[in-house]
Amino acid sequence: VRPSSDRVRETLFNWLMPYLDGASCLDLFAGTGVLGFEALSRGAEQATFLDNDPRVVQQLQATRDLLAAGHTRILGYDAAAWLADTAPRAHDIVFVDPPFAANLAGPILDLLARGWVARTGVVYVEAAAAPMPGSAWKLLRQGHTRQVTYSLLAPASTGERGEGEA
Numbered sequence: 001v002r003p004s005s006d007r008v009r010e011t012l013f014n015w016l017m018p019y020l021d022g023a024s025c026l027d028l029f030a031g032t033g034v035l036g037f038e039a040l041s042r043g044a045e046q047a048t049f050l051d052n053d054p055r056v057v058q059q060l061q062a063t064r065d066l067l068a069a070g071h072t073r074i075l076g077y078d079a080a081a082w083l084a085d086t087a088p089r090a091h092d093i094v095f096v097d098p099p100f101a102a103n104l105a106g107p108i109l110d111l112l113a114r115g116w117v118a119r120t121g122v123v124y125v126e127a128a129a130a131p132m133p134g135s136a137w138k139l140l141r142q143g144h145t146r147q148v149t150y151s152l153l154a155p156a157s158t159g160e161r162g163e164g165e166a
Contacts, residue, residue: 005145005148007145008126008143008145008148008150009034009035009038011143011150012035012124012150012152013038013039013042015124015140015141015152016039016042016093016122016124016152017042019092019093019121019122020039020042020043020044020093021043021044022043022044022045022092023039023043023044023045023046023091023092023093024044024045024046024047024090024091024092024093024118025039025040025044025046025047025048025091025092025093025094025095026047026048026050026091026093026094026095026116027039027047027048027049027050027094027095028050028079028083028094028095028096028097028098028108029050029051029079029096029097029098029099029104030049030050030051030056030060030074030095031051031056031097032059032060032063033049033059033060033063033064035095035097035124036048036049036072036095037063037064037067037069039093039095040069040071040072041067044092044093045071046071046072047069047071047072047073048072048073048074048075048091049072049073049074049075050075050076050077050079050082051076051079052076052077052078052079053076054076057074057075057076060074061074079098079104079108080104080107080108080111083108083111083112083114083116084111088114088115088116089115089116090115090116090117090118090119090121091116091117091118091121092118092120092121092122093121093122093123093124094112094116094117094121094122094123094124095123095124096108096109096112096123096124096125096126097124097125097126097127098127100127100128100148105125105127105131106131106132106133106134109123109125109131109133109134109136109137109153110134110136113134113136113137113155117155119155119157120154121154121155122140122152122153122154123137123152123153123154124150124151124152124153125150125151125153126148126149126150126151127148127149127150127151128147128148128149129149130142130149130151131149131151133151133153135156136155136156137153137154137155137156138153138154138155138156139151139152139153140152140153140154
């Protein structure tokens with residue numbers, strides 16, 4: 001489990017301010033769940049967390065209970081398989097922070113394009129290198145640290161708020 005750094009999270013949630021109020025979030029490869037739980041603390045209405053490690057799922061449940069974070073679902077599934085096998089339900093914010101060595105950002109973006117992101121929604125991707133999002137997505141913002149590239153994407157068919165680089 002590799003949580004997002006404080007600096008990256010601060011930038012991310014500054015970017016997400018226009019999207020958070022009442023948002024439905026999907027936190028794929030949830031790990032500590034810090035992104036989804038922070039979204040809830042900043043006004044998101046609901047969050048679904050996915051992780052395929054049973055120990056991580058137990059920790060997510062304990063964190064949910066400790067924070068008394070209502071409106072959450074915690075699922076113990078492989079994110080790619082779940083997205084492929086489940087009927088899509090659009091979310092306002094999707095967090096994609098897979099294990100870097102797995103190189104899953106591109107394939108997950110392809111699956112998300114099947115209807116998992118609301119027309120006015122956004123996808124946050126954290127990866128070792130900038131993902132190649134394909135024609136279904138447009139880049140709204142991007143930042144870098146020595147270890148990661150973090151990007152905010154929107155469905156290509158929308159006119160999103162706040163384009164540009166961080």
